[in-house]
Amino acid sequence: MKEFFKKIGQGFLGIITLPFFLVLLVLGFIVGVFVFIGYLFVVLVRFFRGDNLFPMSEREEKAGEILRERAMNNDTKSENVNTIVQAAPQMAPQIIIIQTGTDASGQPIFSPVANPHYQKVNSAPELSIANTEVSEVSSNENFE
Amino acid sequence: MKILNNLVQLTDNDKRLLIAIFLVVILLFLIAGYIFELVKRIVTNQGRKIDAVMANMVNTAVLRSPKEFRREARRKNRMLLFKGYIIPFLLVLVGLIIHLLASTFYGHIIDIFDYENEGFITILYVWDWPSMPRSSFFGLSLPSDWPPVINQPHFEASAIVSYFIGPIYLVGLVWLFLSTQAYVARIYRIFQLNRLLFSNDLTNKRLADVSTQKAGVEQPAVGVALNNEQTNK
Numbered sequence: 048m049k050e051f052f053k054k055i056g057q058g059f060l061g062i063i064t065l066p067f068f069l070v071l072l073v074l075g076f077i078v079g080v081f082v083f084i085g086y087l088f089v090v091l092v093r094f095f096r097g098d099n100l101f102p103m104s105e106r107e108e109k110a111g112e113i114l115r116e117r118a119m120n121n122d123t124k125s126e127n128v129n130t131i132v133q134a135a136p137q138m139a140p141q142i143i144i145i146q147t148g149t150d151a152s153g154q155p156i157f158s159p160v161a162n163p164h165y166q167k168v169n170s171a172p173e174l175s176i177a178n179t180e181v182s183e184v185s186s187n188e189n190f191e
Numbered sequence: 192m193k194i195l196n197n198l199v200q201l202t203d204n205d206k207r208l209l210i211a212i213f214l215v216v217i218l219l220f221l222i223a224g225y226i227f228e229l230v231k232r233i234v235t236n237q238g239r240k241i242d243a244v245m246a247n248m249v250n251t252a253v254l255r256s257p258k259e260f261r262r263e264a265r266r267k268n269r270m271l272l273f274k275g276y277i278i279p280f281l282l283v284l285v286g287l288i289i290h291l292l293a294s295t296f297y298g299h300i301i302d303i304f305d306y307e308n309e310g311f312i313t314i315l316y317v318w319d320w321p322s323m324p325r326s327s328f329f330g331l332s333l334p335s336d337w338p339p340v341i342n343q344p345h346f347e348a349s350a351i352v353s354y355f356i357g358p359i360y361l362v363g364l365v366w367l368f369l370s371t372q373a374y375v376a377r378i379y380r381i382f383q384l385n386r387l388l389f390s391n392d393l394t395n396k397r398l399a400d401v402s403t404q405k406a407g408v409e410q411p412a413v414g415v416a417l418n419n420e421q422t423n424k
Contacts, residue, residue, distance in 0.1 A: 051221075053224075054220075054224035054225065054228075055220045055221055055224055056224070057224040057227045057228060058219070058220035058222065058223030058224030058226075058227060059220050059223070059224075060227065061223045061224065061226065061227030061230075062220070062223050071375055072368070072371055072372060072375060075372075075374055075378075076367070076368075079272055079370070079371050079374050082269055082272055082273075083272060083273055083280065086272070086273040087273070090273065104266065106248055106253045106254065106259070106263060107247070107248060107253075107263075109253050110247045110248045110251040110253045113251040113253070114247060114250075114251060
């Protein structure tokens with residue numbers, strides 16, 4: 048309902064301001080035609096000279112240079128990051144063999160089959176908690 | 192007093208008519224409201240064009256004062272106006288050339304608003320607005336019916352040139368109207384940005400509040416300590 052009354056109010060406002068808007072447009076049109084004719088002559092002169100029809104101002108060129116520099120810096124930064132990533136050594140998978148005993152001749156057992164604690168490559172070790180008591184330790188606990 | 196007397200003497204039919212008129216007025220305002228909203232959105236979008244062309248210069252802080260900003264923005268606006276006007280201008284020019292050439296061939300200036308023989312209006316309905324039926328309502332003379340139709344759409348061979356140049360003029364003029372609206376919208380936007388970009392108003396500025404962040408880190412530690420104290424007890 049609020050929106051409805053708002054729209055009606057806007058409509059009322061629109062009808063009141065319409066003549067002013069039209070006057071503004073007519074004035075804009077008159078000014079625009081003069082500006083257009085003036086600019087047309089300038090553009091024609093530039094065209095016959097072989098210059099750029101819509102040249103950039105000094106400030107625009109300066110802004111363009113700054114933006115180019117920024118883009119270049121960003122590119123070099125990203126290139127550096129890529130080279131660092133590429134140069135980083137690849138972590139080789141490690142095989143951990145835990146020796147647990149010796150065979151009949153007294154030599155240590157390295158056979159994965161014989162060694163129950165042998166871990167497969169890239170497999171996470173399983174954790175099991177035997178009947179151990181867990182006590183909460185807080186950061187503020189006094190151990191004295 | 193006269194209106195009051197009239198209101199007192201209202202019959203049921205008059206009341207119904209009054210309600211109908213009221214509803215029609217409300218409907219008109221509502222439609223005008225939607226049109227107003229649409230025009231506002233279009234004008235805002237047209238004005239944003241200046242943001243796009245000035246963004247690089249503003250972002251790189253090349254423009255140091257409102258005067259520099261205004262100068263550059265006006266230069267850009269003139270450029271955009273030229274680009275916006277060139278096609279409709281050429282359309283109207285082509286239409287004018289065809290119009291003048293055809294007029295020399297016909298031996299007189301072709302009237303494109305003529306609805307009988309050679310105008311573009313021959314293919315449109317024409318109403319006789321001045322002789323619209325009117326009736327008196329509470330002392331006011333209001334239109335009571337549609338005006339009589341004085342022209343039914345019909346084809347005229349002598350109006351072929353008008354059928355060509357009429358749409359060309361129409362498209363060119365509508366395009367010119369929109370380009371002018373965009374030009375005015377951009378001028379308004381330049382004033383707006385000039386005020387906003389170089390303003391010292393701190394109303395909408397917010398400083399980063401780090402005090403809450405610090406408290407957020409310490410709070411859980413305190414909470415753990417309290418819990419431990421309670422369990423120890």
